[in-house]
Amino acid sequence: MPAASSAPALEVLGLTRRFGDVTAVDDVSFVVEPGRLTGFIGGNGAGKTTTMRMIMGILAIHGGEVRWGGRPITRADRATFGYMPEERGLYPKQQVLDQLAYLGQLRGMTRRDATAEATRMLEQFGLGDRLKDKLEALSLGNQQRVQVVASLLHSPSALILDEPFSGLDPVAVDSMVDLLRERTREGVPVLFSSHQLDLIDRICDSMIILAGGKVRAAGTAEDLRAAGPRHYRITAGHDAGWVREEPGVDVVDVAGATAVVGFDDEPTRERVVARAAERGLAEFTPIVPSLSEIYREAVR
Numbered sequence: 315m316p317a318a319s320s321a322p323a324l325e326v327l328g329l330t331r332r333f334g335d336v337t338a339v340d341d342v343s344f345v346v347e348p349g350r351l352t353g354f355i356g357g358n359g360a361g362k363t364t365t366m367r368m369i370m371g372i373l374a375i376h377g378g379e380v381r382w383g384g385r386p387i388t389r390a391d392r393a394t395f396g397y398m399p400e401e402r403g404l405y406p407k408q409q410v411l412d413q414l415a416y417l418g419q420l421r422g423m424t425r426r427d428a429t430a431e432a433t434r435m436l437e438q439f440g441l442g443d444r445l446k447d448k449l450e451a452l453s454l455g456n457q458q459r460v461q462v463v464a465s466l467l468h469s470p471s472a473l474i475l476d477e478p479f480s481g482l483d484p485v486a487v488d489s490m491v492d493l494l495r496e497r498t499r500e501g502v503p504v505l506f507s508s509h510q511l512d513l514i515d516r517i518c519d520s521m522i523i524l525a526g527g528k529v530r531a532a533g534t535a536e537d538l539r540a541a542g543p544r545h546y547r548i549t550a551g552h553d554a555g556w557v558r559e560e561p562g563v564d565v566v567d568v569a570g571a572t573a574v575v576g577f578d579d580e581p582t583r584e585r586v587v588a589r590a591a592e593r594g595l596a597e598f599t600p601i602v603p604s605l606s607e608i609y610r611e612a613v614r
């Protein structure tokens with residue numbers, strides 16, 4: 315759900331970054347709206363991490379700019395963000411709660427507040443009994459949960475999370491989504507990168523699809539679904555194989571009496587429905603594409 319319009323949006327305009335001859339991020343523009351869980355989706359090497367590092371000011375920008383609340387972002391703005399870097403970066407040998415309290419203090423919280431907030435979040439993540447353990451004693455998935463708590467602790471004004479769901483079991487994914495939704499309800503823009511297509515349908519309010527350093531598609535889940543490839547399910551007669559003979563029909567699948575097809579144009583659709591009616595039409599339904607199907611189509 316979009317939140318209060320007073321919350322700022324994070325904008326990326328024509329962002330570009332080269333490494334030698336390789337343009338890793340090529341004129342990338344998108345908006346992360348307040349209160350939206352926005353998935354930054356792309357395969358290995360698509361440019362997600364590089365873009366996030368430029369947003370956070372860790373990597374020099376070769377072209378374009380990052381804007382926050384309608385003006386160029388400043389170092390002070392970035393200090394209010396929560397960032398979970400790909401390389402993570404907590405101390406393995408330090409106790410979980412101690413290091414979160416310390417990080418909270420670095421971010422301007424009192425030790426008491428940081429300890430209370432970290433305890434609350436760790437409990438929500440099922441780690442209430444691990445507060446005194448060293449980080450390295452936790453499983454990798456649990457270490458990841460602690461990393462997320464570290465990025466959320468100081469009530470950040472925006473969240474930039476590099477692969478926060480990778481390596482988490484389904485229960486941990488759900489608690490992570492709950493934690494992030496708490497923030498989006500408060501109007502925080504959240505950008506998270508992922509290449510786990512099985513998760514994005516369930517999680518994303520908006521999506522930015524990146525491939526080869528370029529944005530292939532971007533928008534809200536509803537807009538992308540509406541603009542996505544439109545397929546229909548037709549059930550007629552005993553064998554739907556006849557659709558293969560029809561010109562202008564993109565046959566996705568045929569199984570018994572049912573076919574999944576797309577049409578080149580409206581007249582083709584009307585003609586095929588009429589043919590199906592002659593064979594005893596039992597079903598003709600549009601299929602709403604999933605976000606993962608839209609992703610596959612966009613990067614094809």
Ligand SMILES: Nc1ncnc2c1ncn2[C@@H]1O[C@H](COP(=O)(O)OP(=O)(O)OP(=O)(O)O)[C@@H](O)[C@H]1O
Pocket residue numbers: 333336338356357358359360361362363364365509
């Ligand atoms: N420091 C660097 N030096 C040289 N090339 C780099 C550097 N960082 C990234 N690249 C290149 O930039 C491209 C984009 O990499 P990036 O890590 O941003 O992709 P990604 O979408 O985050 O991929 P992954 O999902 O694998 O983490 C790749 O071709 C990568 O090899």
